[in-house]
Amino acid sequence: MRKQLSIALCALLVAPALTLAGCGGKEARTSYTIRAEYFPEERRLSAEMDARIVNSSDNAWEELRFALYPNAYREGAAYAPVSELYMPAAYYKGASYGGVNISAVEGGTFSVCGEDENVLSVALGSPLYPDESAEISIAFEVTLAEIDHRLGVGEHTVNLANFYPVLEVYGQNGFADHVYAPYGDPFVTACADYDVTLTVPAEYTVCGAAEREENGGEAVCTLRAENVRDVAFVLGTGLQSMTEKVNGTRVSYFWIGDKDPARTFAAAKDSLAYYSETFGPYAYPQYAVVETDFPYGGMEFPMLSMIASDLKSSDLPLVVAHETAHQWWYAMVGSDQFNEAWQDEGLAEYSAALFLDAYPDYGMSYADMVTASEQSYRSFYSVRAQVSGSADTRMSKPLTEYTGEYEYRNLAYDKG
Numbered sequence: 001m002r003k004q005l006s007i008a009l010c011a012l013l014v015a016p017a018l019t020l021a022g023c024g025g026k027e028a029r030t031s032y033t034i035r036a037e038y039f040p041e042e043r044r045l046s047a048e049m050d051a052r053i054v055n056s057s058d059n060a061w062e063e064l065r066f067a068l069y070p071n072a073y074r075e076g077a078a079y080a081p082v083s084e085l086y087m088p089a090a091y092y093k094g095a096s097y098g099g100v101n102i103s104a105v106e107g108g109t110f111s112v113c114g115e116d117e118n119v120l121s122v123a124l125g126s127p128l129y130p131d132e133s134a135e136i137s138i139a140f141e142v143t144l145a146e147i148d149h150r151l152g153v154g155e156h157t158v159n160l161a162n163f164y165p166v167l168e169v170y171g172q173n174g175f176a177d178h179v180y181a182p183y184g185d186p187f188v189t190a191c192a193d194y195d196v197t198l199t200v201p202a203e204y205t206v207c208g209a210a211e212r213e214e215n216g217g218e219a220v221c222t223l224r225a226e227n228v229r230d231v232a233f234v235l236g237t238g239l240q241s242m243t244e245k246v247n248g249t250r251v252s253y254f255w256i257g258d259k260d261p262a263r264t265f266a267a268a269k270d271s272l273a274y275y276s277e278t279f280g281p282y283a284y285p286q287y288a289v290v291e292t293d294f295p296y297g298g299m300e301f302p303m304l305s306m307i308a309s310d311l312k313s314s315d316l317p318l319v320v321a322h323e324t325a326h327q328w329w330y331a332m333v334g335s336d337q338f339n340e341a342w343q344d345e346g347l348a349e350y351s352a353a354l355f356l357d358a359y360p361d362y363g364m365s366y367a368d369m370v371t372a373s374e375q376s377y378r379s380f381y382s383v384r385a386q387v388s389g390s391a392d393t394r395m396s397k398p399l400t401e402y403t404g405e406y407e408y409r410n411l412a413y414d415k416g
Helices: 069-073 261-279 313-333 341-358 366-388 405-415
Strands: 031-039 044-054 061-067 099-106 109-113 119-128 133-143 157-161 192-201 205-207 211-215 218-228 232-236 240-246 249-255 286-292 298-301 304-308
Touching: 061 133, 069 099, 099 109, 099 119, 119 133, 157 286, 205 249, 232 286, 232 304, 240 261, 249 261, 261 286, 261 313, 261 341, 286 313, 298 313, 304 313, 313 341, 341 366, 341 405, 366 405
Parallel strands: 031 192, 249 286, 286 304
Antiparallel strands: 031 044, 044 133, 061 119, 099 133, 109 119, 157 232, 192 218, 205 232, 211 218, 240 249, 298 304
C-alpha cells in the first residue's frame, strides 16, 4: 500500500517465526473454492467456501485457525480498520458497521475467538499430520460497512478484499493470530489456489474477474488463480475500462473519474514491463488497476491494485508504479507484513524510484525520490527527538506498535 502524507537489492529477509515462502514451486498447496453472491440493497455478501487444507508444516495439527478480517469493521471492534486521522474521509456517511457471521462449518467443531473476534477456530476430529490434507466447508455472510476502504461499500464502488476466512500462517509458535491494525497491511497469508464464483446484479462490472456470463438480471463472474496469496475484486456500475496485452499479460485499467486515463494506463503497462525485465517475469495471466473509493494512495493484491479516486493527476504514476511493484514484493516474493512492514514497502518504493528514473516522462527521478524520502525521514527524526527527548526509529516492529500514520510512513516507506 502507498499512503499519501504531507542499495542493491538483497535477499528478502523473512521473519524466522513464520514459514512464509514465495509463491513458486509445484508442492501441494491449500486450495479454496468460494461461491458468493452480492446483494447491494442489504450490503450483504452470502458465501460458501470449500477449503482443502494441506499441512505443510512439520507438526501435527489438531486445530485450524482462520483469520476473520471482516470483523474489524463490526461495532465494538477493539482494533479499528482506520486511524482517527482517516476516519472522517473513510466513513463518508458517518459511523457504519459490518462484520462476518459464520453460520456453519463442516469438518470440525468451530468457534469464533481471538483477541478481537478475529479468529475462526476449527477443532479437528483427528490430528492432521504433515503432508496430509483435510476438507473444511464454511458457510458465512459478510455485511459491508459504508466505508471507503479495502472492504466496504464506497461512494462509487464496492471493494471486496479480505472478505473470506483464510488459514493463518503456521510458524514456530503455531498459527499466527494477527489483530487488525489501522496502519499498513495487517495480513500475512500463504500462497494457495483459488476458484471463486461471484454473482452480482448484471449492471455491475466486476474488476478482477477473468470470465463473465450473464443470465437474466445477474452476472456470474469467475476467477481461477493458482499460487496466489489472496484474491480481491472491485464492483461498480459506472466504470470505464481499457485493456491491452503486455508480454502476454492482460493488463486492464478501470476508472470512474480519471481526467487522463491513458496516462495512468500507460504507467501500469510501463511499470509492469519494466519490473518484468528487471526482477523477473510476471507470474500471473492478468493484472488490473482500478480507480476506486479508498482513503490512502493505493492497495495491492495479486493481479489487482486499488488506486484512490481522490489522487492528484501528478501523483498517479508514482502510486501506480508503487502498487505494481508490490506484485513482485508482496504477491510473488512475500514477507511478514505485520511485523516487518518495511521490507515490502521499502522495496516497493525503491522499485518505483528505479522505474521513474528509467521513464523520465513521468516527471520524477530516482534522485528526486531518494531526496524526498531522506528529507521526510530526517524531519520526522528531528521533531520526534525534540518532543520526546529520543526517537524510536526501529523498522522491525509489529504494526500495532506504531504511534501514528506519520511514524509508519517515515519508517516503513522512507527509511525502508
